[in-house]
Amino acid sequence: MRHAGKQLRRSSIHDVASRAGVSPATVSKVLQGVTTVKAENVQRVHDAVEALDYRLDPFAADLRRSRRRIIGAIVPELESEFFGSMVTALERLAEKRGYALVAATSRESEKREAELIERMHDWRVAGVVLAPVRSEKGSGTALLKRYGMTGVLVDRVMTDDTLDTVSVDNASASAEVARQLVEAGHAHVLLLGLSDESIAIHTRIDSFRKAASQLDPTMKVDVLLAGGDVTALRAALATYFGEHKPTAIYSLFLKGTLVALTEFRRRGWHCPNDISLVGFDDAEWMQVTYPSIAAVVQPIDKMAEQAVDMLFRRIDGLEEPAKAHLEPCKVVMRESVGRMRQHRIEGEETMADPRHHQR
Amino acid sequence: MRHAGKQLRRSSIHDVASRAGVSPATVSKVLQGVTTVKAENVQRVHDAVEALDYRLDPFAADLRRSRRRIIGAIVPELESEFFGSMVTALERLAEKRGYALVAATSRESEKREAELIERMHDWRVAGVVLAPVRSEKGSGTALLKRYGMTGVLVDRVMTDDTLDTVSVDNASASAEVARQLVEAGHAHVLLLGLSDESIAIHTRIDSFRKAASQLDPTMKVDVLLAGGDVTALRAALATYFGEHKPTAIYSLFLKGTLVALTEFRRRGWHCPNDISLVGFDDAEWMQVTYPSIAAVVQPIDKMAEQAVDMLFRRIDGLEEPAKAHLEPCKVVMRESVGRMRQHRIEGEETMADPRHHQR
DNA sequence: ATGAAAGCGCTAACAC
DNA sequence: GTGTTAGCGCTTTCAT
Numbered sequence: 073m074r075h076a077g078k079q080l081r082r083s084s085i086h087d088v089a090s091r092a093g094v095s096p097a098t099v100s101k102v103l104q105g106v107t108t109v110k111a112e113n114v115q116r117v118h119d120a121v122e123a124l125d126y127r128l129d130p131f132a133a134d135l136r137r138s139r140r141r142i143i144g145a146i147v148p149e150l151e152s153e154f155f156g157s158m159v160t161a162l163e164r165l166a167e168k169r170g171y172a173l174v175a176a177t178s179r180e181s182e183k184r185e186a187e188l189i190e191r192m193h194d195w196r197v198a199g200v201v202l203a204p205v206r207s208e209k210g211s212g213t214a215l216l217k218r219y220g221m222t223g224v225l226v227d228r229v230m231t232d233d234t235l236d237t238v239s240v241d242n243a244s245a246s247a248e249v250a251r252q253l254v255e256a257g258h259a260h261v262l263l264l265g266l267s268d269e270s271i272a273i274h275t276r277i278d279s280f281r282k283a284a285s286q287l288d289p290t291m292k293v294d295v296l297l298a299g300g301d302v303t304a305l306r307a308a309l310a311t312y313f314g315e316h317k318p319t320a321i322y323s324l325f326l327k328g329t330l331v332a333l334t335e336f337r338r339r340g341w342h343c344p345n346d347i348s349l350v351g352f353d354d355a356e357w358m359q360v361t362y363p364s365i366a367a368v369v370q371p372i373d374k375m376a377e378q379a380v381d382m383l384f385r386r387i388d389g390l391e392e393p394a395k396a397h398l399e400p401c402k403v404v405m406r407e408s409v410g411r412m413r414q415h416r417i418e419g420e421e422t423m424a425d426p427r428h429h430q431r
Numbered sequence: 432m433r434h435a436g437k438q439l440r441r442s443s444i445h446d447v448a449s450r451a452g453v454s455p456a457t458v459s460k461v462l463q464g465v466t467t468v469k470a471e472n473v474q475r476v477h478d479a480v481e482a483l484d485y486r487l488d489p490f491a492a493d494l495r496r497s498r499r500r501i502i503g504a505i506v507p508e509l510e511s512e513f514f515g516s517m518v519t520a521l522e523r524l525a526e527k528r529g530y531a532l533v534a535a536t537s538r539e540s541e542k543r544e545a546e547l548i549e550r551m552h553d554w555r556v557a558g559v560v561l562a563p564v565r566s567e568k569g570s571g572t573a574l575l576k577r578y579g580m581t582g583v584l585v586d587r588v589m590t591d592d593t594l595d596t597v598s599v600d601n602a603s604a605s606a607e608v609a610r611q612l613v614e615a616g617h618a619h620v621l622l623l624g625l626s627d628e629s630i631a632i633h634t635r636i637d638s639f640r641k642a643a644s645q646l647d648p649t650m651k652v653d654v655l656l657a658g659g660d661v662t663a664l665r666a667a668l669a670t671y672f673g674e675h676k677p678t679a680i681y682s683l684f685l686k687g688t689l690v691a692l693t694e695f696r697r698r699g700w701h702c703p704n705d706i707s708l709v710g711f712d713d714a715e716w717m718q719v720t721y722p723s724i725a726a727v728v729q730p731i732d733k734m735a736e737q738a739v740d741m742l743f744r745r746i747d748g749l750e751e752p753a754k755a756h757l758e759p760c761k762v763v764m765r766e767s768v769g770r771m772r773q774h775r776i777e778g779e780e781t782m783a784d785p786r787h788h789q790r
Numbered sequence: 791a792t793g794a795a796a797g798c799g800c801t802a803a804c805a806c
Numbered sequence: 807g808t809g810t811t812a813g814c815g816c817t818t819t820c821a822t
Binding site for chain 2: 081082127128129130131132134135140149150151152153155156157159160163172173174175176177179190191193194195196330333334336337342355356357358359360361362364
């Protein structure tokens, strides 16, 4: 173990070889744990490695092997804990299999997503986990196919695909939200989302509708889908509240929950007194605020596990039709959802009268 | 542009060369924009590239050049928006200079941090941006030096270092918090943190103390530093409240703010009526909750810019003593901080009586 | 203006 | 058991 300053050239396998008095090939064998090397030479190599502070260049090795021990991850963003946790989990799982994970953010841009896929292709990654920007119709999955890359899609459901996908059981989750809202006596619910092409979002909407109308045919379900960004949604919600007053909001995604809370603040409304709120996506802060915010929690680690499993099955050469894996969510009701008085026993359509106290 | 299935071998520079009827060397020149190539051949090469869907293997190129166009980022975690935003910013900045960023999480483990530094070393990255685990005394910076790697530390102040560092002006920020708290009439403040070795935290404490005692010599400042993890802090805070009742808490880090909020909930306390709260680190949710939470906001993008600037200056060969860069924070007061009645005019030491309303 | 040759650091046949 | 040889895909003198 030698202290090194700024080295001009790092020692290579040749240096180790000559110091150990063997050939580079032997060093390579020792380093890979091939057992057919004479014990004495194994020792000499190890000594040389130690003396020279030698470390193998994995890229050079991979180059020769024509097979990169890297898997790529492309996520829309890293600013919210969902994808942060996702990447962390993927990293751990990939490393467990001897691969390094390189993550990149598409920053919600389809163009950048495409560039990143090309970069991963150029890097000859063994596989890529792609969390597509917004729509799963995106060019991303097409590119993956076009390049013959092995990949799996996460956080989006399958469309037509020849690609394995891992996502959350949106239908069941939404149905469960509907069930709980109906049971709590809510008769008018607003679903809040962005009008992207995402099938996931539409599944959330449709299953909510279906479940709700089954459990309470009279329930009124509004859907507010703003095009574009969060600002548009904020404006749309403000307008909506000018004319309607649902007893609960079911936000279809995390930012929607924030938008709802913002608008509540602006109007001086409080959960659950004035309105109830439950959102898709959980976050750490949601349980410490007052009121705590009800949420559909996605099993991030499970999704990551599934994704990496499927990916490596493909990397290992499995040939079989693409599968769409669905992981179940948990719906965690918290203080932001109030119970309405006697569900419609006297045909009443009055406003909230939660049993929960505010303060 | 040809549609490819699973390719057995991607076309290499040789394939392009032979298709274009030139040598690989010429292709390489064309690809690098060397101007001394005959226009006709330039065209032929481009045509061949197009026809074969050729893409250069950057790792092979880097290998030959003995210089990897990669910079590494090592962060403690990606689950909170701070480091997520940091990595996103670093990625953008690195790419602007033609480098790819590979990020990895040390998961708050010094051991893993060391392993990651070694991996970056093995990868021959051009430089690394390291956000050290907890203590900046960590082995991380030592390893960086030992390997002669060029790197910069972020989010931690300089200790003894021969390494450039970029951090936040903790002293000014804390002094400003003290000023605002004193001005709001607070006379007893609890500082809440983890007892890691971090100089940053101690700076925050010391400057708060100093500023506070200057502005109001009678102010009582308690400091609660729990060893280990967040659970320990939660317990310590619960105990502390058994005996003391400050009028405000200044949380020294994000998780502390969550712990404080948790404990407030458990006790049924509300901000700012029962107690005020301001925390180091801002988050998106803090402005939409009720009450909104006051926070010291760190200029993440600025820090990233500084870090990348310094890093590349070193990569480009600059030799000069390491510098410690300090970026100023903004202190954003929000509803969680209340104003106490007439600051001690009649020697009163009564509890909160905020002018802000709760609901 | 171009190409042959050498080589970045490594691995894998295949002889010996 | 071990070394020789021949690359992986690229760049870069250096002749021509």
